Amino acid sequence: MKRLAVISGKGGTGKTMVTAALAEIIEKDLALADCDVEASNLELLHPGELISKEDFYGLDISVIDQDVCIHCGECLENCRFDAVEEKDGIYSIRALHCEGCGVCEYVCPADAVSMKPRLSGEIYCSGTGRGPLAHARLTPGSGNSGLLVNEVKKRAARWSNMCDLLLIDGPPGIGCPLISTVSGVDAVLVVTEPSNSGLSDLTRVVEVCRGFRLRIFVAVNRYDLEESVFHRIEDFCSSEDLSLVGKIPFDPAVLDAVRRNIPVTKTDCPAADAVRELWLNLSKELEL
Amino acid sequence: MKIVVASGKGGTGKSTVAANLAYSLIELQSVTLVDCDVEVPNLHLFFNPEPAIKEVFTIIPKIDSDLCTLCGDCGRFCRYGALTVLKDRVLVFEKMCHACGGCMIVCPEKAISECNYAVGRVEDSNPLPGLRLISGFLKEGEVLAPRVIKDAKAAAEGDGLIIIDSSPGIACPVIEAMDEADFCILVTESTPFGLHDLDLAVGVTKSLGLKAGIIINRSDGSDEDVRNYCRKMDLPVLLTIPFSREIASVQNRGDLISEKLPGWKEQFAGVYKECLELCGVDE
Amino acid sequence: MKICVTSKGAGADSAVEQRFGRSPFFVFVDSESGESKAVENPLVNESGGVGPRAVQLISGEGADVIITGQLGGNATAALQASGMKVFAYSGTGTVSEAVAQYKEGGLRQLI
Structure with missing residues (x-):
């Protein structure tokens, strides 16, 4: 089983949108994990039947x-x-x-x-139409998000014998939860956006990922909202030797799909086409 | 007065709100803006500061191998797995250390002292008249975000009006940013994700006993779910920022709508006034 | 030579445990005499940092070789420094069977 984590540095760039869409279109046996345990949203787009629920105990x-x-x-x-x-x-x-x-x-x-022992959250395994999903809910105010991410990944690893790809929806940032998410994965897809902060945060998250043995791919969401910054992201990728595997246009259909709780690829729109092309590029690189 | 800007979900526009709020007030009073989103700080991108830089250290144990008898007490005590005592030496895993000082206390030979370990930096500047900007930066690869947040906030201590930009989420860095604030502005967007994560963030402010108000960002007019939620939870909606390509473009280039587009400075000044009223503070 | 195997139970006839730091028991087998001794793992319900702590425990028991399933990053770093050798066992057999397989040279060395 290969392991791919979708991450971003900056929050709100569209990680979950991209992850949910990929989960919908990839014609492989998938396992899913939502490692954004502080704001876990993947299940909103891939609702599942609860298989198991466990208490999570953090530090005493x-x-x-x-x-x-x-x-x-x-x-x-x-x-x-x-x-x-x-x-x-x-x-x-x-x-x-x-x-x-x-x-x-x-x-x-x-x-x-x-x-x-301190109860610090719950860990769930659900069966979705696209494969089993491990996810969690951290108790608000708890200080153990990295530990909980590890537990979610361990649940998902149990499905490794029956799946071709573990697709992980990652947390924003570059700290404890992010490091727990990317350790041990084969590749990350960094979803960014054409803004000064998007580029700055991309730079930081790439530097953290360099500390791990993994391949780094980049996709730019809403790339046409500020073409000048998009070109700077292209320049950054080529200077860092990162492969830019996708660019997704701004598309009101994305918001509509989220509001209807469906992956964007269930609708016929430019953003959905762009995600399909993204996967075509990425699957070649990952030999899937 | 300390106002913290937070959100459960990332990318809802916390930094945008914090930066615009600060900019809209500096003609009236001095403002200190503190970037506590130390994993991915962005406020400096709005202001091009020339900062003074101070490193942030945590402390980690240092073993005096002449005194150490390899008894193993420190490794057995440390609940974080930061010390492993082997047959011939003691390993220290810096990144796992929480700096509790326990190993020093339990060592029977007094063989452990502490030394500094850099985990980030705080940048301090005055980019505009009336504006002080303090930005915390977590070092890439490090995990002790709360340590950097603490130093960034400490640098602002004593200033009159402090606006704090928090990281997203609901875990320890957010608690550290919210600690001892007078008011919290929660920024959300009108999507199921935004609402789901807003509810989690409200859970945090409630557990801290922190007063809060809501700003809806990138609104396309379909805000009923968020507004109903706010009514139900008795949370005031302080401001609604519509989605438009013009606003997106100003922000993506690193500019402020309160500077570049008419009317916004007054709107943000109004938000501040409402925060004061909600806190029961007279101007 | 002393071989430590991560184990679900307290004896050499117990099944091998795949987890390292949170293994319920560590069974130490003397390769010459065949005698074994089980140590209950006090870290099994701990939340974090169990890898490096388990390494200290096993090193303190004087093991030369460890047989287990999977290793985390921090445990790996501690084990590399420890001088102990680590071999992977992915089967569902007992501690004795894993040791036998190790003696035949049938296990992959991790460290």
């Missing part, structure tokens, strides 16, 4: 037993995350700040602090 959280606490303040003194607060001599944990390091538990002379 510390809990102070008020009956045992001797109010010495060692926990507050040693916490580097400002996660312990004191009010009128009562010490308590600020859940959103606690990173589960266990220092407070270690330094507490009264054994009043313990580390407890």
